[in-house]
Amino acid sequence: MKKDVTVIIPNWNGRELLSQCLTSLRQQTYTDFTVCVVDNGSTDGSVEEVKATFPEVHVIALSQNVGFAKAINIGLKGTKGKYVALLNNDTKTDPDWLRFLKVGIESSLSVAGCASKMLNYYDPNFIDGCGDVINIVGQGRARGQGKRDRGQYSNREEVFSVCAGAALYRREIFEKIGFFDEDFFAYFEDLDWSFRAQLAGFKFLYVPDALVYHVHGATANRNKRFRHYLEFRNMTQMIIKDMPLCLLVKRWRFVKIPLVHARTIHYFCKKGMAKEALRVEWYIFRHFFHLLKKRAEVQKNRQVSCQVLDQKMEEKRIRLWKWHL
Secondary structure (H helix, E strand, C coil): CCCCEEEEEEECCCHHHHHHHHHHHCCCCCCCEEEEEEEECCCCCHHHHHHHHCCCCEEEEECCCCCHHHHHHHHHHCCCCCEEEEECCCEEECCCHHHHHHHHHCCCCCEEEEEEEEEECCCCCEEEECCEEEECCCCEEECCCCCECCCCCCCCEEECECCCCEEEEEHHHHHHHCCCCHHHCCCCHHHHHHHHHHHCCCEEEEEEEEEEEECCCCCHHHHHHHHHHHHHHHHHHHHHHHCCHHHHCHHHHHHHHHHHHHHHHHHHHHCCCHHHHHHHHHHHHHHHHHHHHHHHHHHHCCCCCHHHHHHHCECCCCEECCEEC
16 A cells, blocks of 8 residues: 655665664654665665664665765655655654654645754754755755754744755655756755755745754765765756846846855865865866756746745855955
8 A cells, every 4th residue: 555655765884873763763653654765885784784674664775876866866766655755864753753744745735845853963952954045146054053942943934945854845846847966966956956846836844843863964974075075066056057047147146156156166275175176167167068958947947036036045145255245
């Protein structure tokens, strides 16, 4: 019998983390769901552990690490269910997590996805993320990350994007606007997808009662240089693909975005990551026309005005060295 929700968990050498995550899912008060682990070629016995300890979990074992975005896409194409929950392997879910997310996504057909309230695993008094925001030059971030939880994010409200580390999506939206962009490999693929969904007229909801405890960076911190490279590269790809022309000419974005890009290169060089900055520039140069082709497809499906999109972007003055724009 087909379940209403499929929980997809990508995994790469996260055996111990994964075990805790799956154990917490067994304690969910909402039970109309199945779990699928997409393993990215782990060599630590993750697949064997899941099959032995969690026989109810469907495992898709890949021969190599294809990245977060492609692993999720494979999971989406290999499962069913009206809704899809995406969950990082380094998380522990509250027993009512799925129940609250499902109530949120069913509140309106225009809701493409719901974001969880993600708290620091080691100290839940601190926030890991309460949905994602994007500022006027395309820089994305998790709301409240690193801040003490004082109840400032206790209301259900609309956000620009949901973090794919712990979120519930309406499956049909993937069929309408496409899957995650596999060229991103990892990082910003969820923000890019949310941007595309926003352009198509959908919205995202933050659900504060859907609690998840996150060991932040458990996988990402294994190779920080590669993570920074991907974040910078993918933010640039997203801006080229998704930012409508009418927004680029508004509020001097066409000047601010290149300056922010230059400042980021300067930051990379200061931190001894000049090689990573050059790799970003070379990647964008080599793939520029391919990105323009993607952009044409994305912008062709835009259903909302630039005024509406502009209002959803975070008001923030951009600091550029000693200048504020």
